[in-house]
Amino acid sequence: MSLIVTTTATATDPCAESDIAFNPAATLQVGFLGKEPAASQRRFLNTRDSYARLMETKVPGGAIGIAPHSLRAVTLDDLKWAADTWRGKPSHIHVSEQLREVEECLAAHNKRPIDLLIDTVAIDEHWCLVHATHADAKELARIANAKAVAGLCPITEANLGDGLFDAPSFLAQGGRFGVGSDSNVRISVADELRTLEYGQRLIHRRRNVLGGPAQSTGRRLVEFALTGGAQAVGRPVGALAPGKRADLVVLQPDGLHDDRVLDAWLFSADNSAIKSVYCGGVPVVQNGRHVARDAIATRFQRVPVDAAR
Ligand SMILES: [Zn+2]
Secondary structure (H helix, E strand, C coil): CCCEECCCCCCCCCCCCCCEEEECCCCCCECCCCECCCHHHHHHCCCHHHHHHHHCCCCCCCEEEECCCECCCCCHHHHHHHHHHCCCCCEEEEECCCHHHHHHHHHHHCCCHHHHHHHHCCCCCCEEEEECCCCCHHHHHHHHHHCCEEEECHHHHHHCCCCCCCHHHHHHCCCEEEEEECCCCCCCHHHHHHHHHHHHHHHHCCCCCCCCCCCCHHHHHHHHHHHHHHHHHCCCCCCCCCCCCCCEEEECCCCCCCHHHHHHHHHHHHHHHEEEEEECCEEEEECCEECCHHHHHHHHHHCCHHHHC
16 A cells, blocks of 8 residues: 655655655745745755755665655756656655645746646656645646646645545546645545545535446545555555565455455544555554554654654
8 A cells, every 4th residue: 555645854655664765856945936944944955966965865675756845845947957857756746735825826927836837847657746636627637648646635635624636527537646644644544535535525415426337436446546656656566466565454354345345444444444564575563553553652752842843
């Protein structure tokens, strides 16, 4: 299962923290008009030289990618430079996350954020547009045509009140999506996919909006998320097949069979349905508990509140 984690400084597939790292691109400005960064933002800043050094970081057995946080955090020149220099590497950017961002982008560049991104960089299947919440019809078509992934974060977007991605139109055009967490307010693949589906049901006032005629809604959502997530992180994951990494989630069937197990996980049982998780064949969750849960909780409680800011 590839859950895309989209933090600013580093982002990792939680199943393989040492296998992929995303570097923030040469972050040289704050806001569309390049305001001076606040003291708390300085730790995210890079020059092109320091960024190139970061990109030389060895990631054992894995990949490294670029994550030029957003169009507000990077100059268009630097964005183009990073995209051209590391073309073909996984490339993630938060874009069209809030209406205010759209308005500011229109005011500064006379273009909507996704239009501005695609006019600046030739995005392709290595790109993941995190959120893309306020993509209009033309922007949705441009993402789908580029075969890029929409990195949806439905829990985060709901928690922050940001808005709802037009998933039905996007999927109808062959769009690809993965799910991830931005705020990390809750980590649950089932909850991400349920929130995505329920959001659509609420605005369209009908059931099974993202389901298809031949598959259960749960099956279809999980397959989209596995395929799109694997594409976004650029790693051999997302399927039980020779050559793929053994990143596995084992669900408790509780007397159910076939796709009903997936539907029950997404719409009812949530994380309690997870019996075990294997990362690269190594068990990290057994009987519903992370193997290092106690040690991690103890360490977390010792972190001073200020250090987390
Ligand atoms: Zn974001």
